[in-house]
Amino acid sequence: MYGWTGKTLFIDLSRGKLVVGESSRENLKLYLGGRGIGSRILYESTSPDVDPYSPDNCLIFSVGPLVGTRFPGSGRYSVTAKSPLTGILGDANSGGYFGPELKYAGFDAVVIRGRAEKPVYIMIVDGEAEIRDASDLWGLDTWETEDRIRESTSPGVKVACIGPAGENLVRYAGIVNEKYRLAARTGVGAVMGSKRLKAVAVSGEGMVEAADIGRFEEVCDKASELIMEAPGYEYFSKYGTPSIVDRALLAGRISTRNRQTSIFPEGELLSAEELDSKYKVKDRACFACLIHCSNYARVMSGSKCVGGEGPEYETLVCLGSNCWNSDLASIIEMNELCNRLGLDTISTGGTIAWAMECYEKGIITREDTGGLDILWGDSEVMIELIKMIARREGFGDILAEGCARAARKFGEEASRYAMHVKGMELPAVEVRGAKGFGLGLAVASRGADHLRALVNFELIGYPPELGEKLYGSPDSVDPLSIRGKAPMVKYHEDLGAVLDSAIACKYTFFTFYTLSAELLAEALSHLTGVDFTVEKMMRVGERIVNLERHYNNLHGITRKDDQLPRRLLEEPLPEGRLKGQTVELEPMLDEYYKIRGWTSEGIVPKEKLLELEIKVKGER
Amino acid sequence: MPVYLSISPLECVGCKICMLACTAENLGVYKPTSSAIKVVRLGEGDYVTACRNCAKAPCIDVCPTDALYRENGVVQLSREKCIGCGRCIVACPFGAVAYYNGKAFKCDLCGVCIEKCPVQKLKVTDSWDQRKTKLWNTMIEIAGDIQLGV
Numbered sequence: 001m002y003g004w005t006g007k008t009l010f011i012d013l014s015r016g017k018l019v020v021g022e023s024s025r026e027n028l029k030l031y032l033g034g035r036g037i038g039s040r041i042l043y044e045s046t047s048p049d050v051d052p053y054s055p056d057n058c059l060i061f062s063v064g065p066l067v068g069t070r071f072p073g074s075g076r077y078s079v080t081a082k083s084p085l086t087g088i089l090g091d092a093n094s095g096g097y098f099g100p101e102l103k104y105a106g107f108d109a110v111v112i113r114g115r116a117e118k119p120v121y122i123m124i125v126d127g128e129a130e131i132r133d134a135s136d137l138w139g140l141d142t143w144e145t146e147d148r149i150r151e152s153t154s155p156g157v158k159v160a161c162i163g164p165a166g167e168n169l170v171r172y173a174g175i176v177n178e179k180y181r182l183a184a185r186t187g188v189g190a191v192m193g194s195k196r197l198k199a200v201a202v203s204g205e206g207m208v209e210a211a212d213i214g215r216f217e218e219v220c221d222k223a224s225e226l227i228m229e230a231p232g233y234e235y236f237s238k239y240g241t242p243s244i245v246d247r248a249l250l251a252g253r254i255s256t257r258n259r260q261t262s263i264f265p266e267g268e269l270l271s272a273e274e275l276d277s278k279y280k281v282k283d284r285a286c287f288a289c290l291i292h293c294s295n296y297a298r299v300m301s302g303s304k305c306v307g308g309e310g311p312e313y314e315t316l317v318c319l320g321s322n323c324w325n326s327d328l329a330s331i332i333e334m335n336e337l338c339n340r341l342g343l344d345t346i347s348t349g350g351t352i353a354w355a356m357e358c359y360e361k362g363i364i365t366r367e368d369t370g371g372l373d374i375l376w377g378d379s380e381v382m383i384e385l386i387k388m389i390a391r392r393e394g395f396g397d398i399l400a401e402g403c404a405r406a407a408r409k410f411g412e413e414a415s416r417y418a419m420h421v422k423g424m425e426l427p428a429v430e431v432r433g434a435k436g437f438g439l440g441l442a443v444a445s446r447g448a449d450h451l452r453a454l455v456n457f458e459l460i461g462y463p464p465e466l467g468e469k470l471y472g473s474p475d476s477v478d479p480l481s482i483r484g485k486a487p488m489v490k491y492h493e494d495l496g497a498v499l500d501s502a503i504a505c506k507y508t509f510f511t512f513y514t515l516s517a518e519l520l521a522e523a524l525s526h527l528t529g530v531d532f533t534v535e536k537m538m539r540v541g542e543r544i545v546n547l548e549r550h551y552n553n554l555h556g557i558t559r560k561d562d563q564l565p566r567r568l569l570e571e572p573l574p575e576g577r578l579k580g581q582t583v584e585l586e587p588m589l590d591e592y593y594k595i596r597g598w599t600s601e602g603i604v605p606k607e608k609l610l611e612l613e614i615k616v617k618g619e620r
Numbered sequence: 621m622p623v624y625l626s627i628s629p630l631e632c633v634g635c636k637i638c639m640l641a642c643t644a645e646n647l648g649v650y651k652p653t654s655s656a657i658k659v660v661r662l663g664e665g666d667y668v669t670a671c672r673n674c675a676k677a678p679c680i681d682v683c684p685t686d687a688l689y690r691e692n693g694v695v696q697l698s699r700e701k702c703i704g705c706g707r708c709i710v711a712c713p714f715g716a717v718a719y720y721n722g723k724a725f726k727c728d729l730c731g732v733c734i735e736k737c738p739v740q741k742l743k744v745t746d747s748w749d750q751r752k753t754k755l756w757n758t759m760i761e762i763a764g765d766i767q768l769g770v
Binding site: 068069070097100104178204205206207208209210213217224228237281282283284285286287288289290292296298 | 630631633634635636637640641643644645648649650651652653654661664666736738739
């Protein structure tokens with residue numbers, strides 16, 4: 001096969017069985033790979049009554065046709081499982097070297113079910129796999145785990161593993177590869193922990209073949225050129241996502257104090273320049289990526305040198321301004337801590353910010369916290385809390401449930417301050433100043449997620465004519481307008497689903513907007529030999545979005561769940577350029593459902609599933 | 621003096637695009653393990669290795685079919701003559717000789733990796749140039765020390 005490997009590894013940990021099977025050709029064409037294939041397999045194999053922590057939940061590692069090639073930003077993998085944080089579809093995506101290695105080892109996907117009796121890890125070498133004992137790895141952090149596995153196997157082995165957070169079923173634990181790269185969101189690491197699976201180690205010497213390598217290489221060259229010549233490439237490749245902090249500060253749009261305001265007076269201390277000049281050692285890239293947006297940074301903490309890749313924008317805001325913390329060195333330290341323990345920095349920060357506000361308002365007291373004063377901006381307490389969360393110790397045991405569940409223990413008012421959608425904590429973006437993102441977070445299939453519809457388009461300042469041409473309204477280029485946002489979100493979601501499945505990093509497309517869907521379709525066609533027209537490819541994206549929605553519908557998700565926290569809908573921002581802004585969600589939702597062809601309650605009708613060739617489970 | 625590919629481990633970002641470009645151009649597939657240039661990540665550095673075109677090249681010495689030979693200072697490999705015995709792979713002190721489809725494969729300085737390097741810092745280095753730079757840097761340092769009275 002071209003592009004794909006055609007093989008899927010099925011593992012039942014309860015019985016200790018491994019089977020190498022064929023990947024469903026039909027599914028590969030309909031869902032590409034990565035997130036699409038993951039969602040399809042999850043849909044086929046988990047019914048609504050399956051508990052995320054039960055052995056019946058599926059954990060799927062998957063790559064796409066582009067993975068392992070030179071297409072920019074294609075070095076990623078996707079992990080899918082029913083989420084213990086949201087109870088619905090969950091997936092996460094990570095860069096580094098692990099994804100391509102899995103492809104070179106000969107697999108499109110690894111589907112893991114069951115639960116091992118004792119801790120185990122899976123070793124995959126060139127088309128073969130075995131389950132190995134991991135009793136001596138259990139309890140170790142992710143860095144130690146990776147080092148140990150490499151020592152006992154081979155130095156070139158790539159490892160994706162969980163840390164103590166995943167073992168202890170912290171609901172937002174992630175899966176860590178190459179120490180700094182996380183498939184962080186929706187608690188996929190906790191699902192791995194519930195299966196007593198410590199790590200997946202891969203070594204592959206295989207290759208990826210293209211149907212037409214010459215023309216595919218030409219497309220790669222063209223894509224590389226378009227990215228490297230884009231205005232902003234130099235800036236973004238030097239500073240990476242921390243540069244978004246600067247942009248957000250300028251626009252008065254930085255989430256601060258659990259989103260009580262969008263102005264952070266000490267924001268300059270978290271800026272990209274600050275990170276670059278004081279702590280950065282070098283640029284880093286994921287496999288096959290020419291943007292190299294990652295920053296390798298380090299800092300002395302006591303007598304220890306801490307750091308690594310990151311912190312990224314999300315971490316800088318979620319553990320920084322949103323907790324009123326302007327100590328950049330402490331964020332670098334917390335970033336390392338979260339990487340080692342295997343925690344999602346977004347949800348960790350969101351939960352701590354919630355606790356800080358509740359403490360401020362007197363809802364949470366010293367009695368609840370076991371004597372800790374959870375004050376705004378106290379980075380030492382934050383570090384302590386992160387350790388307690390991963391170990392589920394004392395008050396950390398409550399925070400490990402995520403802010404939505406934790407808030408239920410403290411009553412109605414506490415829930416008002418829990419910033420989540422469908423149970424997942426909000427990412428850094430202040431959506432009262434970016435309303436397309438607001439709609440995106442509300443409807444995203446994995447809870448509050450900015451990456452499903454990464455509508456950076458509205459923030460760039462494009463001319464109104466372009467907005468009119470693409471999304472039917474000149475106002476769509478204005479982040480404060482709600483016009484044209486529904487079609488914009490739909491387009492970004494559909495193309496985003498293709499990118500997540502192919503897999504290529506969304507930053508290659510949605511940062512500079514110089515790559516087009518045509519180019520991606522061309523790349524996929526030359527690579528796989530399957531004729532992907534733009535229409536056909538975008539239908540793949542739409543199919544994935546609709547399948548995921550259908551899966552969530554089966555789990556009871558409707559319009560009532562496509563909401564944002566009340567604060568963002570009702571409390572106007574108090575100061576700065578965005579003073580007075582809230583998100584006018586309902587009209588956007590109406591328009592969005594309409595263009596999606598869903599009912600006004602947000603349910604995918606049967607005809608839509610038929611139209612998109614989505615085979616309904618149990619029907620032939 | 622020997623010429624070879626080099627880049628500073630702090631300037632290399634570890635994207636491995638050079639490895640992908642190498643195999644795509646020369647072998648027609650994407651297969652990093654067979655690449656003639658290798659990037660290895662160790663700690664914060666990303667280290668690049670390729671054939672160093674040694675003056676007394678062990679690979680040429682051990683090749684039983686004279687598939688390896690020198691041309692204009694660069695060690696070349698004849699894929700026709702190669703019988704895939706792997707002796708050169710074992711003999712190379714840098715692990716720079718790769719293997720693909722039953723035959724050895726090594727860097728012949730075709731330059732595709734340099735062309736595709738996104739940080740544009742990968743280059744062909746001459747050991748002599750390096751020596752000169754190092755020599756001068758040391759001298760300048762010593763001269764500075766003397767002026768400071770150290």
